Amino acid sequence: MDNRRVADIFSAMADILEIQDANYHRIMAYRRAAETIGSLGEPVEEIWHEERLTSIPGIGETLASKIDELMRTGEIEAYQKLKEAVPAGVVDMLSIPGVGPKSAARFWKELDLTTVGALEKAAEAGRLRQLHGFGAKSEQNVLDGIDFLKRRTGRTRLGDAWDLAQALLTPLRELPEVRQAATAGSLRRMRETVGDLDILVAATHADPVTRRFSSLPQVDEILLSGATKTSIRTREGFQVDLRILAPARWGTGLQYFTGSQAHNIRIRSLALERGLSLSEYALKREDGTEILCASEEEVYGALGLPFIPPELREDRGEIEAALAGELPKLVELADLKGDFQFHTTRSDGHHTLLEMAEAARARGLRYALVTDHSHGLGVTGGVDADALEIQRSEVDAVNAQLEGSFHVLLGVEVEVRGDGTLDLPDEVLQTLDLVVASVHTGLRQSREKVTGRMLNAIRNPHVDIIGHPTGRLIGEREGADLDIEAVIQAAAETGTALEINAHPSRLDLNDIYARRAAAVGAKLVISSDAHDVTGFDVLRFGVATARRGWVSPDDLINTLSLDDLLSWAERA
DNA sequence: GCCGTTTTCGGCCCGACTGTTTTCAGTCG
Numbered sequence: 001m002d003n004r005r006v007a008d009i010f011s012a013m014a015d016i017l018e019i020q021d022a023n024y025h026r027i028m029a030y031r032r033a034a035e036t037i038g039s040l041g042e043p044v045e046e047i048w049h050e051e052r053l054t055s056i057p058g059i060g061e062t063l064a065s066k067i068d069e070l071m072r073t074g075e076i077e078a079y080q081k082l083k084e085a086v087p088a089g090v091v092d093m094l095s096i097p098g099v100g101p102k103s104a105a106r107f108w109k110e111l112d113l114t115t116v117g118a119l120e121k122a123a124e125a126g127r128l129r130q131l132h133g134f135g136a137k138s139e140q141n142v143l144d145g146i147d148f149l150k151r152r153t154g155r156t157r158l159g160d161a162w163d164l165a166q167a168l169l170t171p172l173r174e175l176p177e178v179r180q181a182a183t184a185g186s187l188r189r190m191r192e193t194v195g196d197l198d199i200l201v202a203a204t205h206a207d208p209v210t211r212r213f214s215s216l217p218q219v220d221e222i223l224l225s226g227a228t229k230t231s232i233r234t235r236e237g238f239q240v241d242l243r244i245l246a247p248a249r250w251g252t253g254l255q256y257f258t259g260s261q262a263h264n265i266r267i268r269s270l271a272l273e274r275g276l277s278l279s280e281y282a283l284k285r286e287d288g289t290e291i292l293c294a295s296e297e298e299v300y301g302a303l304g305l306p307f308i309p310p311e312l313r314e315d316r317g318e319i320e321a322a323l324a325g326e327l328p329k330l331v332e333l334a335d336l337k338g339d340f341q342f343h344t345t346r347s348d349g350h351h352t353l354l355e356m357a358e359a360a361r362a363r364g365l366r367y368a369l370v371t372d373h374s375h376g377l378g379v380t381g382g383v384d385a386d387a388l389e390i391q392r393s394e395v396d397a398v399n400a401q402l403e404g405s406f407h408v409l410l411g412v413e414v415e416v417r418g419d420g421t422l423d424l425p426d427e428v429l430q431t432l433d434l435v436v437a438s439v440h441t442g443l444r445q446s447r448e449k450v451t452g453r454m455l456n457a458i459r460n461p462h463v464d465i466i467g468h469p470t471g472r473l474i475g476e477r478e479g480a481d482l483d484i485e486a487v488i489q490a491a492a493e494t495g496t497a498l499e500i501n502a503h504p505s506r507l508d509l510n511d512i513y514a515r516r517a518a519a520v521g522a523k524l525v526i527s528s529d530a531h532d533v534t535g536f537d538v539l540r541f542g543v544a545t546a547r548r549g550w551v552s553p554d555d556l557i558n559t560l561s562l563d564d565l566l567s568w569a570e571r572a
Numbered sequence: 573g574c575c576g577t578t579t580t581c582g583g584c585c586c587g588a589c590t591g592t593t594t595t596c597a598g599t600c601g
Contacts, residue, residue, distance in 0.1 A: 025573070132593075
């Protein structure tokens with residue numbers, strides 16, 4: 001019974017309650033519980049065993065008893081009853097943009113529509129406009145929404161959203177009216193996927209910004225356009241929301257627009273406790289006078305809080321930590337002295353060892369670990385004992401050529417085979433500076449088997465780092481069914497570092513597991529997994545994931561000097 | 573349904589835009 005399943009059930013209960021027009025705050029209680037449990041690093045089953053459920057924020061006696069029921073019986077009676085009360089197809093209608101619980105309930109009760117398909121047919125037949133308050137336009141919006149649902153590609157990976165955002169920001173910044181322009185929303189919080197892209201602009205006049213934005217070549221369709229808010233859809237089906245505000249209100253605007261919604265609700269409650277009402281425009285005193293904030297520091301400062309970095313703004317305890325003066329010192333890109341996974345033409349990389357070393361050096365790194373694949377993976381030219389011996393002399397030559405300005409360490413990304421053994425013998429591994437062990441195949445093995453393989457690799461004294469531990473590819477495939485808690489505990493015991501693979505398709509470990517690992521004292525490492533000279537640029541996404549996981553410089557081996565790193569490699 | 577410097581009841585963030593019901597409800601973030 002994993003956390004995801006518990007979270008999904010509470011979320012589904014909230015959806016049904018919403019259609020039933022239940023008390024709004026009761027619905028929000030279910031939603032918050034779903035969010036919190038979904039982002040707990042610790043298994044909720046363990047917390048249940050230890051009878052600590054009500055220590056989870058947002059879990060009171062009632063929800064705790066529901067979790068207890070779920071753990072004991074595998075079901076929640078109240079959930080079964082809710083599912084019987086509202087047809088599943090009516091709940092599905094909530095995923096249609098523009099259709100909320102009120103509309104879905106009316107389609108069901110007044111027109112007897114119980115599936116999205118039936119709703120579509122009814123809209124095409126012009127039946128929706130029979131409803132009081134629905135006209136031809138609303139009917140068309142439902143059809144458009146269903147059409148979008150069919151075409152949608154889901155959430156976009158962080159890396160792609162980042163690239164699009166840069167492309168949209170540049171022309172806006174060129175306008176003379178624009179004082180500031182930035183991304184906000186989940187992209188600024190650096191979530192691993194982004195639903196809609198949020199762009200915030202501070203400008204002296206809004207109209208020229210709206211016009212420029214609406215006419216950008218990426219725009220396929222204008223969804224809505226008002227005085228300060230415009231939404232467009234790109235050809236790829238990606239929605240971009242633009243908000244324009246006065247420069248003096250930049251701080252409150254950026255704070256609001258960055259979210260998360262859960263974080264903002266907590267912050268606004270906190271403001272109310274201090275006799276202030278917070279909106280995207282200003283802090284308002286009870287007498288109606290405004291406090292304008294041109295920076296986010298001023299917003300948090302007015303509430304008696306230190307600045308909370310965007311990556312932490314998920315209502316995962318950051319507000320409590322800020323109030324207590326216990327926010328973590330988060331790692332920054334500039335803290336990284338080295339990278340711990342890159343590939344060359346010797347396996348599936350596209351550039352030579354020297355080219356890669358120079359690229360890493362150009363990005364401010366002091367050292368990097370070359371980790372071509374071991375031959376067992378079957379990639380072109382994977383390395384074996386002989387190849388590694390040759391590569392050792394290459395490394396020596398490159399280090400001599402770079403004259404101390406950069407240092408290449410010799411490693412390997414050794415395959416953890418299907419039976420849990422490594423693809424290279426210990427005699428070979430012990431000649432290397434550091435060893436990364438990764439699972440690429442057999443990801444669909446049973447939880448017991450795949451976890452056993454991983455633990456075997458962690459306990460091998462020659463293995464220093466576990467590469468992309470779960471093996472997931474965001475939006476493509478789930479990771480292995482790992483007992484991640486057992487992996488993290490074993491890593492902490494043996495001193496084996498767990499990788500945060502920085503590639504936007506991996507980000508593995510994710511923020512939640514990285515936080516759990518750091519909390520129990522396991523070492524972490526951010527690796528680019530670069531396969532060409534531009535591949536080191538993704539380190540920013542690895543750093544962001546670490547920051548979302550509350551990771552400090554001390555939790556990482558990347559922040560060690562070369563000498564300290566070599567000492568760490570010799571650890572018992 | 574949760575929770576407490578408003579403590580076991582009575583609150584629970586705030587505003588833009590749309591369509592339509594011409595004063596506002598619904599949806600979204």
